[in-house]
Amino acid sequence: MFSSRFILKSSLLSLKNRPQILYATFTGPKLLQDDVKTRQEKLEDERIQAEIANMVKKPRQNSLLEPYVKLMRLDKLAPFWLVYWPGAWGILGAASYLNTQPDLYMLALFGMGGLAMRTAGCIVNDIWDKNYDRKVERTKDRPLASSQIGVPAALGLLGLNLSVALSALLQLNLTTQVLGACCLFPVAIYPAAKRFTNWPQAVLGVTFSWGALMGWSAIVCSNLPQSANILSFLPAVFLYFGCVNWTLFYDTIYAFQDINFDKKLGLKSSAIAVQDKPVLWLLGFSGLCVSNLALFGWLTSQEPIYYISLGLATAHFAKQMAFVNFKSPESCAKQFRSNNTIGAIMTFGLMASLFIK
Structure with a gap:
């Protein structure tokens, strides 16, 4: 009796669940197929995202010349x-003074010589600092620090740049050539100065x-008698110290x-030296720069446009x-990079003053 009732109950349950069983039987493969397809799409998306991430992180292959371009900045x-x-x-x-x-032509010549000396200075700096550069996040990928270039190749490139600078220097008068030769000493010792x-x-x-x-020397010493050269350098002295203080301003920010x-x-x-009161020190550097440039303008008989430019430069310092x-x-x-705006503003003021005269 019990067995018959159990069989009957099981049969009724089987009939009751038959639609679900039939549905699972016919739809199960499709659901499984859709699930596999979804997983494959997800895996493909993850693979693509991983490849994009690797492309961002992985540095692209350098060309043959790229390490040398970077070494010369x-x-x-x-x-x-x-x-x-x-x-x-x-x-x-x-x-303006004359x-x-x-x-x-002289502006272009100084551009060529300045670029050659700038790159030479960078090479000297990287030779001095290659062991330190490896330990600094910003400089660890420099060609010498990362061993993309050896020191002998860097020295060869240094000689090439110095040759270009020398060829530009030889186009100038003797006084300027002597000044140019004297510049080699600070160029050589600067990389060691931080020690x-x-x-x-x-x-x-x-x-x-x-x-x-x-x-200044390239122009003045070619147009004035030798006896007047020493006194005629006074405006250049003020310009020089103004530029020194400008460099202190922007390179302290850089440091x-x-x-x-x-x-x-x-x-x-x-x-490090001014870290407690950096703005106060920067105010001093910029103030000395502006005052020296103002004296330079007065001694070279600049037009009002020069002082307007100097005012704009002062605002940029602020x-x-x-x-x-x-x-x-x-x-x-x-x-740091924005200081080129000051350079362009003052160059415009000097050039405009010349054309107004």
Whole structure:
């Protein structure tokens, strides 16, 4: 009796569940197929995303010349212009002083020589610092630090750039040639300066600003009697010290990018020296720069447009001090590069003053 009732109950349940069983029987393979398809699509999406991520992270293959371009910093020309502006100011200021037209050939020649000396300085710096550069995030991929280029090849490239600079120098008068030869000393010692002084940026200022003296000398010493040359250099002296303070301003901002690495490695910089009151120091550097450029303008009989340009440059100094974030390498790099705006503004003021006269 019990067995019959159990069989009957099982049969009724079987009949009750038959639609679900039949549905599962006919739809199960389709659901399974859809599930497999969804998984395959998901895996494909994940694979594509992984490939994109690897393309972002993995550096692209360098061309044969790319490490040499990077060693000479030809992929980053903003610092070249910072080297060029003082020489251009010296040439244009001297033309105003003598009341002559700007020498465009001389401006181009200084551009070629300045680029060659800038790249030579970068090569010397990287040879000195290749072991330190490997330990700094911003510089670890430099060609010498990453062993893409050996020191012998770097020395050969250094000789080539110095030859180009020498060929430009030989086009100038004797006084300017002597000044150019004297510039080799600060160029050579600057990379080591961070090892023995808290103010390597001052050494860089002496080096980067040298073009102001040479640009002035290239024009003035070719047009005035020898006896008048010494006194005629007074405006260039003010221009030179103005450019030195300008370099201290922008390169101190630049040095804040690596301040933590420099401390760990035991290296020195003006950023470390002024870290407690950086804005106050930058205010001093920019103030000395502007005052020296104002004296230079007065001694070279500049037109009002020059002083208007100087006012705009002063506003740009203030903008940098207001917006720079010393804890952000990106912010420091951005404000550093923006100093080319000051260079362009002052060049415009000097050029416009010449055409107004």
